[in-house]
Amino acid sequence: MPLPAMTLHHKLPLATLGPLLALLAACIFFSTQNERFLSGGNLSLVLQQVMVVGVIAIxxxxxxxxxxxxxxxxxxxxxxxxxxxxxxxxxxxPPALAIACGLGVTALFGLVNGLLVTKVRLPAFIVTLGTMNIAFAITQLYSGSQTVTGLPDALTVLGDTFGIGSTQVGYGTVLMLLLYGLVWFALRETAAGRHVYAVGNNREATRLTGISPDRVLLGVYVLAGLFYGVASLLSVARTGVGDPNAGQTENLDAITAVVLGGTSLFGGRGWIVGSLIGALIVGVFRNGLTLMGVSSIYQILVTGILVILAVATDQLSHRSAR
Structure with missing residues (x-):
């Protein structure tokens, strides 16, 4: 089973060519509409705007x-x-301990999701719909629906920037890119990464090869929770506050980024870098339309059209492969 997963790795960059061309086309179009679009400062701003969703998308x-x-x-x-x-x-x-506690809470939710999916055999859609509402309620109750201010500098340092020439680059952006590089390597070069693809391709066949699908799934959900925790820190760093109303649209934005990046909703096919490209496509469209003075409601409309097209392409590809 690991062998077919490895074979997929060599084909995936071709599958990502479409999203990459779409990103380049969007950049070319918006550069013709506003001369500020391709400036270093604006492109850095796009990266800072997508870094939270980008890490969630991992x-x-x-x-x-x-x-x-x-x-x-x-x-x-x-x-x-x-x-x-x-x-x-x-x-x-201490800030480091507070961050560790936040990461622990998000990882715990990942563990709960994983246990309900693997042990109770509940559909992931239903499980995570339920834990979404539980997390929202706990957030509102614990915060009293009030924004937390006066944060120590250590919690907001990732929102700071450093200069590369005349362009200011965010530390959070660098962290996001490093995480993508790390996960790309893990999925491509390690046995654990190949097991993730194998479970998505055929769970029963994976089990018959001696790999425990439940263990893989549990690990995936816990890791996902940890990445949501890192995104928490990036969100706090970017806004400078603890916002109980954060995360209202990030779940759909992250799914949009993953689908736009070419990862199949049927499992077993996808390239992690594609998710970064997908997040950038959404960020570029929103930034470009804002520079053009287009209302935010049309930005949401365009995003909806893009995700429907991406899912339709995935569906047609899945049917032709059967």
């Missing part, structure tokens, strides 16, 4: 590669941010 990609889905990611991310913020400000914990 965890979402891992889940979707196993033919699952995680609707709870945005709300779990918001809860992680509130835990980090309140533990650091109200409980007076």
């Amino acid at each position: 965890g979402q990609t891992l889940v979707i590669l196993t033919a699952g889905i995680d609707l709870s990611c945005g709300m779990v991310m918001a809860l992680g941010g509130i835990v980090m913020s309140k533990f650091a400000t109200e409980l007076g914990l």
Whole structure:
């Protein structure tokens, strides 16, 4: 079973060619509409705007590669941010420990999702729909629906920037790119990464080769939770506050990025870098349309059209492969 998964790795860059061409086409179009679009400062801003969704999309990609889905990611991310913020400000914990607690909470939600999917055999859609609402309720109750301010500098340092020439680049952007590189390597070069693809391709066949699908799935959901925790920290760093209303749209944005990037909702097919490209496509469209003065409602409309086209392409590809 691992062998077919490895074969997929060599084909996936071709599958990502479409999203990459779409990204390039969008950049060319918007550069003709506004001369500011291709400036270093604006492109850096796009990366900073997508870094939270981009990191959430890493965890979402891992889940979707196993033919699952995680609707709870945005709300779990918001809860992680509130835990980090309140533990650091109200409980007076050292920032590093507060961050660790936030990561622990998001990983715990991943563990719960994984256990319900693997042990209770509930559909991932239903499980994560339920934990999404649970995370939202806990976030609102624990925060009192109030924004947490006065955060220590250590919680917001990833929102700072450094100069490369005349362009300011965010530390959070660098972290996002490093995480993508790390996960790309793990999925491509390690046995654990190949097992993720194998489970998505054929769970029963994977089991017959001696690989435990439940163990793989449990690990995937816990890892996804950890990535949502990192996204929590990036969200807090970017806004400078713990916002209980964060994460309202990030779950759909992350799924959109993954699908636009070419990862199949049927599992077993996808390339992690494609999810980054998908997040950038959404970010570029929103940024470009904003520079053109287009209303935000049309930006949502365009995003909806893009995701429907991507899913339709995936469906047609899956049918032709059967």
